[in-house]
Amino acid sequence: MGCYRQTAVRRVLTVAAIGLVLAVTSPALAQAADAGKVPAAAGTAGSGSRAVCPPAPLWANTGGNDQRLIQYDTTGTALSNVPLARDYGDIAFSPDGSVLYGVDFPGGAGTATLYTINPVTGAETAGRPISGPLAALTPTTAVNGLTARRDGLLIAGSFNSSQIFLINPATGASTAFPASFPAGIVSAGDFITLDDGDVLAFGTAAAAGPSPVFRIRPDNTVIQIGTVPQTFGAAKSGGNVYAFASNGDINLLSSLPTTAGTAPLPVLTIQATGRGFYGATSAQDSGNCVVPAYTVRKSASPKGPVNEGNTITYRLTVKNTGTVAANGDLTDDLSDVLDDATLVPGSLTATTGSATVTGTTLTWTGTLAPGATAQITYRVKVNSPDTGDRTLVNYAAPTAPGGTCATARSCTVTIDVKKKPHKDCDKPGHDKPGHGDKPGHGDDDDAWADEQDRTASGR
Incomplete structure (x- = not known):
């Protein structure tokens, strides 16, 4: 694990997303989501066509000497950039987008902590030790993949195991997820719940080289659909998947086959940031149509x-x-x-x-x-x-x-803006200067201004 991090921008990760979820931003979207909802299998939510969500921001965390939380739009333009307290193997929003989680990386020997992070300031707001089989991994937990599921549980992957895990964020307890990467493959980039209900998972087979991409079906079968440039995080926005590569590129995955394959998938680089990404997420990774408002x-x-x-x-x-x-x-x-x-x-x-x-x-x-x-x-x-x-x-x-x-x-x-009244020269008695004027009641500009000031002040 350590060797891999040194050769590939110091880290592997996974961002998130599993679970399925329905649209919540409007009655129309909610109705469309309900129409496509299918009972979930033991490990993942059921598949079925979902309404495409409106675009949402992409969030990424960097590490090493540049520990930052950065918000991007879907063109790769940075919207916000704040410091982070430490290296996180990955970050993930809760299903409604109200909580941002992060897992320390690489963690201690057999230990890891799930943190909550303020997305506006980057400050940690709480921390909870992770227990169970994920915490028992050695030599380190090396959690580098994290995403929320529709039921609120978090899916997690580790660089030190092919097994995928679930974390209960309320207790920190981990359990084995009913699917895992194929032998020889460990977590590298992230998990994303697609609109068709499958979970997209990014793995790695070597310290360097492209990332194999898998679909995890609702019945928990796993098939590889291709490869992408080495990916350390991913996020979903408006039905599209964006992969955050180890070289700092933000890539749009323009095609996600539904059949098995190992060929490189077509990608479009929307921004070459040069940053050391450790993870990425969006509020839509779990499958919900969560959008800013x-x-x-x-x-x-x-x-x-x-x-x-x-x-x-x-x-x-x-x-x-x-x-x-x-x-x-x-x-x-x-x-x-x-x-x-x-x-x-x-x-x-x-x-x-x-x-x-x-x-x-x-x-x-x-x-x-x-x-x-x-x-x-x-x-x-x-x-x-x-x-x-x-x-x-x-x-x-x-x-x-x-x-x-x-x-x-x-x-x-x-x-x-009020208009100043002009002197009235047509009324009788005003044909000569001063004729007919009473003391203190002249119609000169100063008297008009005094009257307007009294009116404006309520006097």
Whole structure:
């Protein structure tokens, strides 16, 4: 095991996914999933066509001198990147995506620990010793494959055994899975529950070289369907499988045969990261249609109408309404605001994440835990005189998967700027300067401004 790690970016892994699961993101998806549901066999969930899920982020962990938790979109663009406490042989989300697990690698002699990890910060939140036959492996447990099953159990593989295991995350107890890799093959990359109900498993037969890929059928028979570049992790998104290779490439597996074969499978490299991947996962690896969900709400104070010279405070609220950590990106178009007003320098703040203004576009990006919120605020001062269209209109648009406006109108704010009244020269008694004016009741600009200020302040 140790020799293999040294020659192949220090590690083998497996990310996850077994168990079958039904769609949970909408009534339509849930109905489609129910229609395809089949009773599960002893070790895996039953096969049957599943509704294809919308895309979800891919998560990967790196190790060695670069211990990071990185979130990618399906183009291979990094969405978030936070430090990790240690090397994990693999990571896996729970079936609903609310908990992220990791197993220490390579573990002590005959010991291993199952950790829970905060996906937003990368910090460990709890640890539980693993017991049972998996913990009894020697010289180390070397768990390098981990994924969730529909029933909540975790499927695990080890570099030191052809046997596949189940872990109860509530107790840490392990048991033998009713299927194993063929003789001479051990775990290397990961497990993924496919839309047809089979479990995709990545193995290794040598310290270097391609990874053999297997399908585990619902009756627990195992067939090899081909090979891929050496893979240390995998994740499923929108019905597609992405393999995280030992050389740092993120590969899209464009074909997954259902019949036996040993030929190389076609892959498309979507990103060459150069990183040392130890594992990968997504919230859909167990077969569930778990997707990010967040809402955006925008408000302003005062609501208007406002006077020239007034300052307006805008607030954007982003809330994660789903069960999995979400990247809640948004943009806010300020082009129809900054023709009437000026952004107050230094006023842009965010409670979390990163907010910037480039030209007339405000951009915010950040990762939120389920139920968490972020607030972005900024201020503008209405020009005096206002030579624009005297209407401030802006629209905030969610730009990451799963984003919506909280209500039909919650992303748009419109504020009018009051027009100054002109001197009325047509009324009798106003044909001469000062004629008919009472002390303290002149209609000059200063008196108008004083009156407007009193109105705005409620006096």
